[in-house]
Amino acid sequence: MVQAASAPSEKVKLKRAYKKGHYDKETIYKILDAQPVCSIAFCKNEMPYNVPTLQWRQGNVLYWHGSSASHAMKAQSGMDVCVNVTILDGFVMARSGFYHSVNFRSVTLYGKAMKVEEKDQKKQALIAMIENLFPGRNETLRPIKDKELKATTLLCMPIEEASAKIRTGPPVDDDEDYKLPIWAGIISVKTASGMPESDEKLVQGIPVPRSYSKLSL
């Protein structure tokens, strides 16, 4: 499933800080799979828009969805978009303000948002969205209705023009600053999901599922 790394296009290639750049599918997939939250940038009448939503992946295709009534979904359909996914891993505390930084994993993708009209592909992608996050969840659910499929706009994009940017490790200070009596180091940041909390309106006797994989970025 993971393609061989190809030469990055001029658009995605990091111009500076090039050591932080990664273009292989394995690295890109791993970040996309870890962080469902993304933001979608698009232009309309030469003005920028920026919509947060959830993304998910099936093979080499990135998906996101929204209400068919959504102005933002209509505006993106068939248009160029730039998708960003970012995970904050920690604060990098240097000996000077200038070298303070963050450890992070980020993916940026460019492409045209294509509307998925075919019913089965649409259904399978929506099922995959839940399955990726909570394996086994779909088979417990009431099936999708046709009117729900119609009320949902599904957009997708091949994962082609993509780059990952990653920073890890300790602060990097000016040589002469290492001797200063200033605390320096890392303050890590973690995002994780908690235990399932049952809805008050739950039918009595339904056990809380333990199988849902915990999100941990």
Place this chain on the structure above:
Amino acid sequence: MVQAASAPSEKVKLKRAYKKGHYDKETIYKILDAQPVCSIAFCKNEMPYNVPTLQWRQGNVLYWHGSSASHAMKAQSGMDVCVNVTILDGFVMARSGFYHSVNFRSVTLYGKAMKVEEKDQKKQALIAMIENLFPGRNETLRPIKDKELKATTLLCMPIEEASAKIRTGPPVDDDEDYKLPIWAGIISVKTASGMPESDEKLVQGIPVPRSYSKLSL
């Protein structure tokens, strides 16, 4: 500091899901102050770009910064941008796939990115960036050098055209689905910072600071 809520402009006003929309400065400031990670969307030659970075706030002004050599910073300067900040608070697990959702807090801002050239304003804003995240940190640091100020581009934008979008609470299912024997509820998501980890190159005898406020979204 918090201004009276004014009528939202047509651009920021939520067209759908309008109950999730908030336009008061207090709500908007609180989300901006909680989540430093943002994404900045801008257009160049009618193509969308989407850059993740850290934002911070001083009064009613939003700031972000980058290297003066950065192509993205140059491309944004003086241009229209759309900034988004999003905090994922939980997965909303409904009785059907269609009503699955997320609890979240999000702010979207529109405006022109203005370059801050004035040296003192620039210095104060960069100090505020660290002070907002880690109160007391600046006074322990080696002072900012002039060449570091020059190597940094600082952009800002008044917090004027802004909206917050918030979802909280349990799943909302179709009336007839509440009787189904399907588990439903919330899986909360938390982002938090850990304890400071000292750099290996630290001068011996420097205590690990305990005063840095913990990030907890």
